[in-house]
Amino acid sequence: MTDEEKKQEKKAQDKLIDSGGLAGEVSQLINKYAGGQIPVLVDEKDPKNGLINGELLKIYQRGFAGENLVPLGVLFAKSTNVKWEEGNADYHLSEWSKGDWTKVCSAIRLCTKGNKECELCDRQWAAVAKGHGDVVAYMCVHGLVDFAMPIFVEKEAIAVIFTGQVAPKEGTFWNREFVEENGVFLLEGCDNSGVEARRVTLERFGESERQYGLKAGTLLRKLNQDVDANDAVEVTPEDVEELRNKLREAGRHLSNLAESTYRLEKSKAVGGLKSAIAWSAAQVDVERVAETLPSIVEGVSEAATLICEYFGIDYMLVLNIKTEKSSFRILLENTPEKMPWKRGVWADELDEESFRGLADVVASFPRFLADADLWPLRKRPFFDWVATWLQGKQASRCVGARLDRAGLLPCVLLAGRKAGLKLSDFHEQDKSDFARIIEDIGAVINIVLFIDELRAAGESQDVFLEDVAHEIRSPVQNLLIKIERLKSGSVQPNEVLDEVGRLGAQVRRIHQLSQRIWVLERLRRGYSELDKRGLVGVHQAIMEVVRTLDDVAKGKNLTILVAWQMKEWRAIRIDHDLFFQAMLNLVDNAIKYSSEGTEIRIDGEMKLYPKCRISVINRGIEIKEQYRDNIFKRGVRTSEAKMHIWQGSGIGLCIVKAFADFYHGDVKVECNPIQESSDFVTEFRLTFTGAFL
C-alpha cells in the first residue's frame, strides 16, 4: 500500500470515526485491537477487503485459537445498561467474568426486542447463544449459534462474536438478508431501552466441525493455512504412497462393512422396518462401524485432495448418494447473479464453454479441500448445506458429482479432459483406488444414514411402547381400585349406577387405545390393508363422530356445530374406519381442551379434484407455537406438547397425521388468542384427497 493509499484509508477511517456513529466507534475499537490494520469497517466499494471478509477473520483466528468453532457474525451493541469500571474499560476476552457475561448477555437480549422477536426475521428466539457457565443469550441470527464470545469492550460498547453455523431461514438458498451488499445489518431503534445495535455479518466458513462431530481442528487449521498460503501444494511421490497405504487400510475396513451393508439392505427390503431393526441389532456391530468411519473419511478426503490438486479444481462437492442432479441445477438456477459461484456445474454435463471456464478456475483460485464436508450432509437438507458451505468458501466455481453410478472420479476426469487439462500422471491403479474409495464412501454414508434411521426408529418405538404401556396401566389401576371400592360396600346403592358408568369409561379408555394402535398398525402395513372400495359420506361420518362423543361433550356443556354445507359433499373413496378414527381423535381432542360451555365448530370445503379440507375449531387452552409440530409425532418422548396437552398418549393426533399423509394431505394447527380473554382459538386443519365414484 502506498503512502497515498494509506492516507486515503486513514481519511476514510477518520470520516467514519468522526461521524460519531457507532460504526465509527466500533471501527476505532477494531483498529485498536487489530493493530491499525483494518482499513474501514465496511468498504462498500470493495467489501472483500474490508472488515467483513478480511481482518475480522484474523481477529477471530487470534481470539479463537484452539477453539473448534466457526465464526458466524458479530454483534456490536451500545448499551447504557452495561457499565464498566473506570480504568478497566477494555477487557480481553479471557478476562471476562461471569458477571461481565451476564451484563453483555443482558445487552444482547435488549437488542432482541424484549425477549420476543428477532429484529431480522419473524422468528421468535431462533437462536440461542451460549456463553460461559450458565450464561445464555437469546437472539436470532437465522440459525443456530453455538457460542458467543466477546472480542471488544470499551465503555459502553460491546462486540460479541458469534460462532456456529448459519441455517438459511427457508427456501432453497440463503437469505438475501444475509448477503446484502455490504453485509451489514442496521438495527435502528430495536427497542426502547436506549440500546442501539448494529450487527455485522462475518464471512462464514461453512459448517462447524464440532456441530457434526468431526475431528477437531481440521477446518480451522485449513483456514489458517489458506489465509496466507495461496501457493499450490506440491504432491510428492511420498504423499502418494502414504495415501495409497491409507486407502488400502480404508479398503480393509470397507470390506468388513460390505457384509453388514448387504444384510442391512436386504433386511430393510424384505422385512420392513421392524424386522430390520431386529436383524441389524443382531448383525451389525455399530461400534465397529463408528470406529471405521474416521479412517475412511480421512482416506477419501486425501484422495479428494489429490484429485482437486491435480485438476486444479477449487471445490469438489462430494454429494450424498441421494442428492439429485436436478437439485444441484435448481440450486444454481436460483443463485443470484452476483453470487460468485453461479457458474458451478455438474461435472458430467459440462459443455465446452463451461469447461473452458473450468480451466479459468484452475488459474484463478486457491485450492481448497472438501475434506470435512462429507458428513454434514447427514444432518442438513442438501440445499441449505450447499448454500451455506459455498457462501462460506466464497466459491467461484465448483464441480458437483454424485457418488453413485459412475462415481466421482470419472466425472472429474471427464471434466478435466473436456477442459483440456493434462491428464493424470498417476498410475491407473491409483485412479482405480481413488474411484473405488470415493464410490465406497457412498455406501458408508448409506450405512450411517440407515443406522441413524434404525436408531431413531428403535427409540421412537421404545417410547411409543412405553406410552402405550402407560396408557394401559393407568386405567387398569383405576379399575382395580374401583373394584375394591365396590367390594368394600362403601358405595351407596344410589351410587352404583354412576360407579358402573365410571368403570365403563375406564374400559372404553383401554378399548379406544387398542383401536388406535390397530389403526396405526394398519397404516404401517400399508395400502393393501385399507378399504379401497368403500365410499364415505364425509358429513355422515362426521355426524357419526359427533354422536359418539355427544355424552362427553355434554359433560363439559359443549356444543358441537357441523357446517351444513358439508351435507352437500359428494361421497369419496377413502377408508371409512381410518377417516372415522381420525375425525374422532380430532373432535375428542377439541373436547378435552375446550373451556366449559363453549362451542366446537366443524367446517370445511371440498374441491373437485377431489380435495377436502376439514377444520375443527375450539376455544380453550393455548398450544404454544413451538409445540405445534410435536403433537403429531409418534413416540416423541420429549414432546413439550405433552406437558401442555397432558391427558392421553398423543397417539390420537399421530393417527390424524398418518391419515393425512396416507391420503396425500396434511394436518396443521393454528392457535390464536382471543382479545380480553385468557382463551385461545385452536384450529386443526385436516386436508386429504380421495377419489370420486
Add this chain to the structure above:
Amino acid sequence: MSNMERKRVLFIEDEEELVRDLPPILKSKGFEVTATTDVAEALRLFAESDFDVVLTDIAMPPAPDMDGKALAYGRETGVEVARRLHAIRTDIPIVALTVIRDQQIVSRMRKAGIRDILHKPQELQRIVETLERVTRW
C-alpha cells in the same frame, strides 16, 4: 387402628378417578388421606401440615415453577416433588405409585428420597401394606 393412631397420608396423583376412589378405601383401612391432583398444591399442603407418609405418582403435569424440560416434560415430576419434600423434611417417607419402569428414572427416584416404589397397576392390599410398613415408626 383408632382415630388417635390414624396415619396421615398426602396422596398426589393426576388421575382424577384414582384421587376419587383411593382415599375412601384407605380411610376404611385406617388412614387419614389428603389427596390432590395439583403438584403445587401438594407442596403447599406438605409445608403447612403434618403428614406421616406421602404417596405420589411420578408422571404428572409439573408445577409452574418447575423446569418442565428438565423433568422430561412431566414424566419425572414426582422425582422433583420428592426432592422438594425431602428438602423440607427428610423423616417423612415417600412412596411412589407409578407406571414408570425406566431404570434410570427409578434410580433418580431413589436418589430423590423415595423409599418404596409401587408399580401400577398395583393391588390395593399391597398399597395398604406398604403404607402401614413405612409409617410403623
